[in-house]
Amino acid sequence: MYSISDVFLKFKDDQGNFASNDVNSLLALYNATYLRIRGEEMLDDAVTFTKNRLQSMVEHLEPRLAEEVLCTLETPHLKRVERVETRRYIAVYEKKATRDEDILEFAKFDFNILQTLYCEELKALTITTEESNIFTAAMQRWDAHVVEQLPAYLKALYINILKTTNDIEEVLKCQENKNAEFVKKLREQGSNHMVSTVQTCTIEHGIMVVEANEKLKVIIEEAWMDIVHERLLKKIQWCF
Template sequence: MATLVALASQSQLRRPRPYTPSPWGDFFLNHQTCTPSELLSMKKEAHAKKEKVRRTVMDAIGSNSKDLIRKLELIDTLQQIGVGYHYKEEINEFLHCVYDDKDGGSDDLYVTSLRFYLLRKHGYAVPSDVFLKFKDEQGNVSSDDVKCLMMLYDAAHLRTHGEQILDNIITFNKSQLQSLVTTNLEPDQANEVHITLETPRFRRVERIEAQRYISVYEKKAIRNETILKFVKLDYNILQALYCEELKELTMWDEQATEQLPTNLKEIFINILNTTNKVEKDLELQKNKQAKIFRKMVISTAKFYHAEVKWRDEHYVPTTVEEHLQISLRSAACMPLICLAFTSLSEDVASREEAITWALTFPKIIRGVSIVGRIGNDIMSHEREQALEHVASTVQTCMKQYGVTVEEANEKLRTIIEESWMDIVEECLDGKRPMEVLEKPVNTARTMDFMYKREDAYTLSFSLKDVITSMYVNPV
């Protein structure tokens, strides 16, 4: 606590930045998406529907039918629409059988792409040479079918370093998809192309994608009504849970902390209260790493202080790598991931082992931190120029290479792409269970969504619209 007070006190003479107040105020302290009786009724109905969907899944994947496309699309739909987590065991068993089919499963490019996407997404190191047989005379892999082209593009983004065929698929088909936007596509299909170009499916925040895809699925001529009904119930139940969590996050303590300036008192006390609450909750769970969370908060504050020192000395690091030695830690992705590890089930991996591993700052967590840090710097660069601020990776890149802002941003986006390859590589090496690895992956998805440029996918979602759709309006 003394460390945090000392660091915060150094800012008391500085003019606070003119941030716009939250439009929500204390809205979530009193907001209820449904009454307790309505929630109980939804849970009962959802349980019955969930089991009906489970039978549908088992009947489909357990049949002797050679219709691989129907089985893969069912699994893909359940995951994209947000309920795949209910059927993890069935999905993993099915995908294991699909992976054992070493011939690639099909001579159809769409099926091969979907198979490749689902397997790599779940940590199966299926080789990228499954696409070699689809090369045309010019050496390109592509399709005239829009649905197939988008699936191929999404699949290729689960690439690792050195997979030239996947690099070529992305480069060639990006221009193909961009040209489709100018053709007479149906509005819904054109929107899907826009979204695919902006954010490949593996990188999308799962809950936001589920909210979006429910309306897409609802419009399909061929759909399963039981799945649709269950999905809506499940979404609204989770929405009620999220609102309760937001009430916790919106709570402010009124007591005074005289060591701090007025503009920092409330936020500082809230940090302390939140840290104490997390620590207490972990202790009640008999979690041996309960004390580590407080240490991580203090450690993050120290890295913030290092950046403040750069700012006060008007220091611009010589290289991006020098900048990242400090700023990757101040991005605070590692503490978030460690906290997420406390929800791991003990039969998958011990929480202590996962947290200890995370504290070594492995490649996947470094990659996540790069996505967060550099994405933040690109997005905030223009705004920060109006005020005194620490040199960002954008400014450092400009200094290192003698380039413009736009050129620096392109170089930094290349680093982000390479970091996504690092993330995928660690998901495929088989050293950690996917239940562990999905925590940093989800953090990267969230960072990517938060700091996207304001075009395409994010243009239609202001922050207020996202919060309204996810936490206020039921589907």
């Protein structure tokens, strides 16, 4: 059966290893691999190859291209927020000798208009520092009795957070899930400081921070592939 990943065979040499020295081709391949799903071993190999190859080349590239490589390695195109990427690319496009001044001007104009709109919306949504401190203190206490100390518009949110978390804990207990007590411990621990995902992973699996980081990277990559798979299935269903 034909697989989409077969088109990447042209990046392989006679020994079956990926081989390319063209930076733009490597960037294109690296970005394309983030459309892979579970089981596409060729693209799994391509991720490792392109990442290592680009990392080894970056210090020898011209500044503009090196910046693009570093940005892509940190966040592939498919994982970027469109509007944030637009702002970043305006600065990149502005430095190109082949730029179109009219397109550049319209891009800036569009971004500035939208930025103004976002600022107005943010003003309407932003709570004061004092209210934020009160809400944070209430979250740390984790007590329904402190709800009366909160502003009216935060009371419902606080009660819902308490109720949802407690409901989850009860469901886990009914299922005899070992994570029920773990959730409680994390909540108690969180009353003194912010609990990180990495710290949670080290406690749950009894591993060191370095191992936890690697484990979380794998979990994130697998979750991303599942998201891509679902998106592709929906597109196929829509076509039929």
